[in-house]
Amino acid sequence: MFTFLGGIVLLIVGYFTYGKFVEKVFGVNEVRSTPAFTHKDDVDYVPMSTSKNSLIQLLNIAGVGPIFGPIMGALYGPVAFIWIVLGAIFAGAVHDYLTGMISIRNRGAHLPELAGKFLGKFMKHVVNAFAILLLLLVGTVFVTAPAGLLHNLMDGKVAMGIILGAIFIYYILATLLPVDKIIGRLYPVFGALLLISAVGVGAMLVITGAPIPELSLTNFHPDNAAIFPLLFLTISCGALSGFHATQTPIISRTTQNEKQGRKIFYGMMIAEGIIAMIWAAAAMSLFDGYNGLNDLLANGGPAAIVSEASTLMLGAVGGTLAVLGVIVLPITSGDTAFRSARMIIADYFNFSQKKFTSRLWIALPLFVISFALTKVDFTILWRYFSWANQSTAVIALWVAAMYLFIAKKNYWIAMIPGIFMTMATTSYIINAPIGFGQSLTVANIGAAIITVAITVIFFNAAKKARANNVQLDEDVSNWNRVA
Secondary structure, three states, X not given: OHHXXXXXXXXXXXXXXXXXXXXXXXXXXOOOOOHHHHOOOOOOOOOOOHHHHHHHHHHHHOOOHHHHHHHHHHHHOOHHHHHHHHHHHHHHHHHHHHHHXXXXXXXXXXXXXXXXXXXXXXXXXXXXXXXXXXXXXXXXXXXXXXXXXXXXXXXXXOOHHHHHXXXXXHHHHHHHOOOOOOHHXXXXXXXXXXXXXXXXXXXXXHHOOOOOOOOOOOOOOOOOOOHHHHHHHHOOOOOOOOHHHHHXXXXXXXXXXXXXXXHHHHHHHHHHHHHHHHHHHHHHHOOOHHHHHHHHHHHHHHHHHHHHHHHHHHHHHHHHHHHHHHHHHHHHHHHHHHHHHHHHHHHHHOOOOOOHHHHHHHHHHHHHHHHHHOOOOHHHHHHHHHHHXXXXXXXXXXXXXXXXXXXXXXXXXXXXXXXHHHHHHHHHHHHOOOOOOOOXXXXXHHHHHHHHHHHHHHHHHHHHHHHOOXXXXXXXXXXXXXX
């Protein structure tokens, strides 16, 4: 278990070392007023404590992604551990921290608005459409996945349609009501279930001496699927996820002080990386090798792996609690996915959200479209979600790099993972059947050319933006109240 336990130790060390470095690069201003106070409306802008914000942030970002993704990524072997650890420390947590902090500096703005400000007005429209598409896919995936788990948990005694309806009703309430009424009150309970699930399975892997494979660069995938770019899109949440860029503004509007950012944004991504390590390890070690894992995935999908691993590790009662913890994850991301979509649309059209009816008219069409998408095959939805998710992460990283470049700070911390993931996502969509269906060689060459071109365009635009003294942050000098 040296690779597994060592990876978790590295994640924790990364928080205290590289996380502190990234915080220093950004430059926290502890006396600067945050949007929670300057734009307080008791609906979306509500000051909340660090512990509550951290828990909500973790549950927001940790959907089925850090469980289902690593389970499917486990087919590649221990190389998945490398991506989870390095991805979380140097890409995912940097992505989450910078998008969260830049949002705080810009009245809690969502990614489309930030893209418009730092990458141009055209990108605002592109990213807005992209973000809404991603959030609808996330919301739909995070309806069907927990519904399937609950359906199996109850041995099919409750109809799938009833379960879907109940989840949708909860999502509607969480989307429309003030953030501290439903989300702020229920998430501590959900968090307890999450801890039982992740910590319980992880502890039992160690106690029982599960045969977790050690570090190897060998590709163990039974179908010989290419590690690059497929692994980097299969495992998104847990390493790097653009979905997080749609969630951090929810908490950037409730954060009381900038000094809390590293714990809330960087730290909770590290916690998600640990969850991903646990489920990747369980998938690699409990099902008679990669062929056994592949067969179980083919017959029952990642949900079957979750049920089997939980019961095997924790018994009937503990396993049921663990499965409930896994069910909680997508539900607590699905609710905020729809909430984020509502907020992005409201910001785009400059609609006030103080009135309940104003929120309702935006949210209802989203739920109608999502319900229609539940009829689409889950595996197809997941493929489109994976690409849309990582493409959103690429945009967020380029936004962060532009912000740091204009500020004359170390932009490479965002730009290096941005370049790498630009290459990976472009190669994937050129090669994948859901994309252009070209050979992997053609895909990699095409992706390399496109990535170089985007990098050149970035530097030209960044130099002009710096010369024009683009305003980085909202002016809050007239606001005296500081948390």
